[in-house]
Amino acid sequence: MSETDDALSASRVRVAVVDDHESVRLGLKVAFIDEGYQFILAAATVDEFVEQLAGREVDVVVLDLSLGDGSSVTDNVKRVQATGSAVLVHSIADRVASVREALAAGAAGVIPKSSATKTVLAAAATVARGEVLNNLEWATAIDADRDFSKAQLGRREREILHLYASGLPLKLAAQQLGIGYSTAREYLDRIRVKYVEVGRPAPTKVDLLRRAVEDGILPGLDADGGNGR
Numbered sequence: 347m348s349e350t351d352d353a354l355s356a357s358r359v360r361v362a363v364v365d366d367h368e369s370v371r372l373g374l375k376v377a378f379i380d381e382g383y384q385f386i387l388a389a390a391t392v393d394e395f396v397e398q399l400a401g402r403e404v405d406v407v408v409l410d411l412s413l414g415d416g417s418s419v420t421d422n423v424k425r426v427q428a429t430g431s432a433v434l435v436h437s438i439a440d441r442v443a444s445v446r447e448a449l450a451a452g453a454a455g456v457i458p459k460s461s462a463t464k465t466v467l468a469a470a471a472t473v474a475r476g477e478v479l480n481n482l483e484w485a486t487a488i489d490a491d492r493d494f495s496k497a498q499l500g501r502r503e504r505e506i507l508h509l510y511a512s513g514l515p516l517k518l519a520a521q522q523l524g525i526g527y528s529t530a531r532e533y534l535d536r537i538r539v540k541y542v543e544v545g546r547p548a549p550t551k552v553d554l555l556r557r558a559v560e561d562g563i564l565p566g567l568d569a570d571g572g573n574g575r
Contacts, residue, residue, distance in 0.1 A: 359474045360384040360403060364395045364426070365410040365436065370459075374408060377463045383470075391415045392422045396429065404431040405474035408466065409453070411437040411444045419444050423451035434473045436466065454552065455479025478552045496561050497540040504563055506533040511551070511558040 361383050363374045371388040378385045386404050389395035391413055407426045411419055426433050435448045435456040445456050454473040457466050469479050499507065502523070509519035520530035541548045541557055548554045558564040 358384070359471050360386050360405045361408065361470055361474070362386045362395060362399075362404045362406075362431070363388045363408045363436075364390070364392055364413070364422075365408070366390045366412075366414040367410070370410070370436075373463070374466065377467060378470075381464075381467055383467070392417060392425050396425065399429060404429065406432045406434055406454075406470050408434050408436045408457075408470055409448075411435055411448060419447045420451040423448050423453050427452055432473045432476070434470050434479070449556070478555055497537070497544050497546070497557070499537060499540060499561075499563075503533050503537050503540075506530055507537055507554060507558050508563050510534065511555040511564055 361378050362385070363371050363378075365371050365374075365388075368390075371390070375385055375388050386402055387395065387398050389398055392409075393415070395407065409422060409426060413422065423433050423435075433448070433453040435445060435453045436459055437445055437448075437456060438459050448456065455469060455478060457469045457479070461469075472479050502525075505523055506516075506519055509522060510516055514522070516530050516534065517527050520527045523530070537554070538548055546557060546560075548557045555564070
């Protein structure tokens with residue numbers, strides 16, 4: 347993608363920041379605006395974000411995990427999602443338990459506060475496109491939590507999950523495995539049923555990517571900051 351394409355892509359991304367540190371809010375606001383993003387608002391709490399939003403639409407909210415108003419991680423993620431926005435967690439590296447909670451609540455990715463500003467901006471663009479940010483911090487949070495039962499998937503089910511969660515459309519995944527689309531769909535439906543049975547539902551493609559990483563079907567680290575669509 348050329349620099350011109352990048353600029354055009356950024357110009358379509360509507361972003362907001364929720365962080366109780368004014369310096370972080372102002373710094374990210376300036377950075378997003380300088381790179382051509384549509385910066386909608388900055389707020390110190392989710393209450394303030396919802397109030398200021400006033401019906402406007404945001405594609406991604408860069409959300410601090412620990413806000414000074416005592417609000418919970420799960421509530422904050424879900425309230426932001428209820429506005430139609432994706433959530434990119436912006437956190438210091440040692441809050442693994444809170445990161446896990448945010449991911450379980452539906453956050454699409456996590457980026458450390460120690461990251462370069464351009465890395466944060468790129469991560470926001472990725473999440474705004476409806477993709478999950480599959481990076482080291484995301485994988486570490488998953489790897490630190492093994493209190494779940496693995497779904498017992500057959501070989502074909504694991505193959506379908508691997509290809510589909512990696513980003514292939516189901517039709518292409520079926521072609522690659524030499525099976526029909528309807529058969530591939532049956533495998534995918536069966537996979538989802540098995541995850542429900544062990545208490546780890548995966549209704550969306552992003553959820554399936556999470557499950558594939560959790561169960562070792564896909565690697566949990568993409569050094570280039572890749573993602574699964």
